[in-house]
Amino acid sequence: MSFPWANHYEPKNPVMKWLDSRLPLPRFVYNAVGGGYPVPRNLNYFWNFGVLAGVALTIQLVTGIVLAMHYAANGLVAFDSVEHIMRDVNSGWMLRYAHANGASFFFIVVYLHIFRGLYYGSYKAPREMVWLLGLVIFLLMMATAFMGYVLPWGQMSFWGAKVITGLFSAIPVVGTPIQTWLLGGFAPDNAALNRFFSLHYLLPFVIAGVIILHIWALHIPGSNNPTGIDVKGPQDTVPFHPYYTAKDGFGLGVFLIVYCSVLFFAPNYLGHPDNYIPANPLSTPAHIVPEWYFWPFYAILRAFTVDFILPAKLWGVVAMFGSIILLFFLPWLDKSPVRSGNYRPAFKKFFWLLVIDVLILGYCGGSPAEEPYVMISQLASAYYFAHFLIILPIVSKMERPLPLPNSITEAVLEGKSGATLATSTQA
Amino acid sequence: MVRPIAFLAGAGFVFVLLFSLVTGAIAFISEPPAKTVEHEFHLHPKHVSFASDGPLGKFDRQQLQRGFQVYKEVCSACHSMHQVAFRDLEQIGFTPAEVKAIAKNWSTEVPSINPETGEPATRKATPADKFPSPYANEVAGRAANNNALPPDLSLMAKARHDGGAYVYSLLTGYTDQAGFKNEKGVELLKEFPEATTPTGLHFNPYFANLNIAMPPPLAADGQVTYADGTPATIDQMAKDVSAFLIWTAEPKLENRHALGWAVIGFLLIATTLAFLAYRNIWAGIKH
Numbered sequence: 001m002s003f004p005w006a007n008h009y010e011p012k013n014p015v016m017k018w019l020d021s022r023l024p025l026p027r028f029v030y031n032a033v034g035g036g037y038p039v040p041r042n043l044n045y046f047w048n049f050g051v052l053a054g055v056a057l058t059i060q061l062v063t064g065i066v067l068a069m070h071y072a073a074n075g076l077v078a079f080d081s082v083e084h085i086m087r088d089v090n091s092g093w094m095l096r097y098a099h100a101n102g103a104s105f106f107f108i109v110v111y112l113h114i115f116r117g118l119y120y121g122s123y124k125a126p127r128e129m130v131w132l133l134g135l136v137i138f139l140l141m142m143a144t145a146f147m148g149y150v151l152p153w154g155q156m157s158f159w160g161a162k163v164i165t166g167l168f169s170a171i172p173v174v175g176t177p178i179q180t181w182l183l184g185g186f187a188p189d190n191a192a193l194n195r196f197f198s199l200h201y202l203l204p205f206v207i208a209g210v211i212i213l214h215i216w217a218l219h220i221p222g223s224n225n226p227t228g229i230d231v232k233g234p235q236d237t238v239p240f241h242p243y244y245t246a247k248d249g250f251g252l253g254v255f256l257i258v259y260c261s262v263l264f265f266a267p268n269y270l271g272h273p274d275n276y277i278p279a280n281p282l283s284t285p286a287h288i289v290p291e292w293y294f295w296p297f298y299a300i301l302r303a304f305t306v307d308f309i310l311p312a313k314l315w316g317v318v319a320m321f322g323s324i325i326l327l328f329f330l331p332w333l334d335k336s337p338v339r340s341g342n343y344r345p346a347f348k349k350f351f352w353l354l355v356i357d358v359l360i361l362g363y364c365g366g367s368p369a370e371e372p373y374v375m376i377s378q379l380a381s382a383y384y385f386a387h388f389l390i391i392l393p394i395v396s397k398m399e400r401p402l403p404l405p406n407s408i409t410e411a412v413l414e415g416k417s418g419a420t421l422a423t424s425t426q427a
Numbered sequence: 428m429v430r431p432i433a434f435l436a437g438a439g440f441v442f443v444l445l446f447s448l449v450t451g452a453i454a455f456i457s458e459p460p461a462k463t464v465e466h467e468f469h470l471h472p473k474h475v476s477f478a479s480d481g482p483l484g485k486f487d488r489q490q491l492q493r494g495f496q497v498y499k500e501v502c503s504a505c506h507s508m509h510q511v512a513f514r515d516l517e518q519i520g521f522t523p524a525e526v527k528a529i530a531k532n533w534s535t536e537v538p539s540i541n542p543e544t545g546e547p548a549t550r551k552a553t554p555a556d557k558f559p560s561p562y563a564n565e566v567a568g569r570a571a572n573n574n575a576l577p578p579d580l581s582l583m584a585k586a587r588h589d590g591g592a593y594v595y596s597l598l599t600g601y602t603d604q605a606g607f608k609n610e611k612g613v614e615l616l617k618e619f620p621e622a623t624t625p626t627g628l629h630f631n632p633y634f635a636n637l638n639i640a641m642p643p644p645l646a647a648d649g650q651v652t653y654a655d656g657t658p659a660t661i662d663q664m665a666k667d668v669s670a671f672l673i674w675t676a677e678p679k680l681e682n683r684h685a686l687g688w689a690v691i692g693f694l695l696i697a698t699t700l701a702f703l704a705y706r707n708i709w710a711g712i713k714h
Contacts, residue, residue, distance in 0.1 A: 246705040253698025264687025265482040276586035306447040332429040378448040389437025
């Protein structure tokens with residue numbers, strides 16, 4: 001598809017020949033993730049996370065479909081049906097812990113995947129569509145995870161649903177009717193629980209569909225690489241299979257070891273104890289916090305504490321959604337022709353500042369809304385917006401990038417595969 | 428066009444955030460937020476260890492049986508446990524016959540109907556039943572307890588931070604409010620004279636708001652008589668019933684640990700092989 005020297009699918013088995021001339025599905029797979037897809041030879045371990053995200057989605061689909069066979073989406077019995085899964089369904093405890101922690105690990109690998117793209121400039125031309133579709137997947141994931149967290153119908157489920165749908169009530173005039181419409185009532189109840197379950201079952205398949213578009217768009221220009229420079233010829237690439245299937249196989253093993261360690265030995269570590277208390281509309285938890293993967297955004301939401309022309313709540317909601325929407329404009333905000341952060345000394349410093357900033361935001365988002373966390377999240381949120389909207393456009397104009405290697409192969413042979421971020425242990 | 432608009436939007440967000448920061452900082456300095464009695468005097472759970480702790484943890488069945496006895500003779504008078512069935516007790520070492528007897532002799536009967544008239548009635552519990560609630564409904568529970576509903580205990584050990592230690596600390600944490608000091612040596616009633624425990628509540632620094640409706644349930648050593656001869660001190664009873672509640676909250680803990688080690692062992696071997704395969708395939712290629 002992408003390069004003229006790509007291997008061609010040539011079935012030898014008569015059955016495969018017969019199939020290929022009628023439905024060339026094996027050819028399609030071969031060209032997508034087989035020997036027919038040439039990939040830069042210098043990818044580091046940060047390029048494992050796309051495949052891992054696909055694996056995480058598959059785990060969620062399989063465990064989720066089986067859980068749905070035992071779960072009852074009804075406010076009266078939802079909580080008890082989850083406990084029924086934990087106690088009476090064969091290996092139900094494993095299914096549920098795999099699903100709950102699977103969501104966390106899906107976000108872990110996707111966040112690493114996104115930051116990989118940010119550092120190596122994978123969002124830049126000609127891969128803008130890959131980036132934009134990735135962001136659509138991210139938004140769909142957030143919606144799916146939020147609705148999934150409501151289903152056990154514990155205290156955090158209920159109050160999380162109330163707070164998040166309450167964000168819409170910040171919209172002037174139509175806000176409260178929108179919230180009522182979303183919930184199917186004036187507060188989260190059976191109607192909300194049922195529709196959240198329905199959508200929670202639907203959206204993962206939408207995600208799978210957008211992933212196909214994401215990979216399709218990727219195959220037009222081919223994968224980026226740690227040097228960020230274009231592939232020049234056959235010597236710069238290796239076939240995806242067996243080279244990267246083997247490397248992804250190893251990465252998958254490491255991922256599963258970490259995931260299973262949490263699943264089997266600390267399955268509630270990433271959750272909140274309050275969600276083991278059945279939902280009670282009359283008792284508000286002391287601290288309402290979302291799951292950890294929403295903490296940075298929750299910190300941005302709560303950082304706006306002053307009514308400045310608009311109500312503080314509306315500022316918070318606009319900023320929280322804005323913090324993700326602005327990423328859609330990133331390919332046009334950062335106009336530096338150099339992709340990889342390895343050759344952009346100023347960009348690199350700001351990139352690591354952003355990583356620290358997001359970690360601080362996450363910490364503040366998980367803490368109670370009191371000082372000093374509010375002031376820290378105000379500073380950190382200010383940097384977040386300044387980074388993307390002000391600093392990156394200026395840096396991309398002012399910065400003098402380091403000289404780029406002439407080709408990927410040259411960089412590899414000089415021992416500078418550009419894999420410094422991974423402190424490469426590869427030969 | 429994108430960049431000038433982005434610059435304006437960015438400057439707007441940064442300005443409002445810094446404005447919020449300055450406003451907040453001024454308010455913080457001019458009117459520091461009042462200290463709350465909960466913030467200053469609430470205690471984190473005591474350090475206590477259970478056989479089920481850690482990735483190698485297993486239940487101590489003798490202890491779980493003692494803990495069940497404490498639940499049965501003390502807690503179950505007010506607290507339901509509606510996620511747990513009598514049959515589950517076989518997992519902690521009771522024989523089917525013992526379970527049958529426990530269910531049959533349980534102090535509360537199971538709601539039922541009279542098969543002839545259809546009138547509401549009760550019947551003896553069977554091993555298949557969940558533990559029946561001591562109260563017919565929430566209103567009855569509140570009416571009997573000064574309007575404070577005793578919570579269901581099935582999941583208590585997972586519904587609080589550090590749940591097992593929390594239950595143990597709460598049960599052994601009742602103390603006199605008069606003269607109570609925190610670790611900084613500040614005396615509660617001198618710092619917060621209005622914070623005296625209201626009548627009908629009981630001071631307990633391990634409880635979130637320091638005043639709990641439950642009277643001290645374990646009041647004296649020897650409150651239960653253990654069949655295995657373990658001395659029933661308050662500390663021992665509290666530990667045993669906490670261990671029992673860890674089991675009721677997570678009855679599959681042992682299966683989870685055992686399967687976990689098998690899975691991790693398998694994955695370590697598989698990942699080693701995958702790594703060797705990866706090195707082998709890439710051997711001829713510099714990258």
